[in-house]
Amino acid sequence: MKNIHKTLLIASCLLLLISCASIPASTSTLSKEVIKEANGMHELNLVLIDQLYAERSQRVNDFITYRYTPALLSNYEKLLPAGLDYKEELPNILQSVVPVINKKRDSMQDVLNVEKQTLVKELNANFTTYTTSTAALQGLIDSAVKLKESESNAITALENLTGVSPGTVTNIDARLEKLLSQSGNTIDQLLQLTNSLKK
Secondary structure (H helix, E strand, C coil): CHHHHHHHHHHHHHHHCCCCCCCCHHHHHHHHHHHHHHHHHHHHHHHHHHHHHHHHHHHHHHHHHHHHHHHHHHHHHHHHHCCCCCCHHHHHHHHHHHHHHHHHHHHHHHHHHHHHHHHHHHHHHHHHHHHHHHHHHHHHHHHHHHHHHHHHHHHHHHHHCCCCCCCHHHHHHHHHHHHHHHHHHHHHHHHHHHHHCCC
């Protein structure tokens, strides 16, 4: 009777282990590689954003140098009196024009910087969410793989204890049903015997 309970307990534990979803050990390695690849992609995205905004910044500088400054100087030239000596007045002209040019350049560069920082912030926030999710998923996968290894160890232990290979879940289920039925009949007979002795 003691061996029946012991076998029943082991078989119940084994059935529980086998009924869990089976995940191959290679899944854990594969998911780690996918996470590693995603980390690399995030770094690549940040580098691409830097390049994109460096190009845009250069375009702003080119616009200021080749289009805005000549147009501004042309407007200033129209405002100057006809008999003014440009060479003599050049330092004064530059003193009044350069701050306007710098202000325009700075305001355009500031818009680009704010855009870039917003984009990087959103990208980092999304990546943080992704990292948290994949860490949780990796933990679940690793747990399932460990459970699969424990299942295999439990099957081996059951085989060593009983000398019988448990086989598939269906076989274990059938054996448990038979064992429960036999022990139920035995307990029923014991109860009948006990009631007979009391009379």
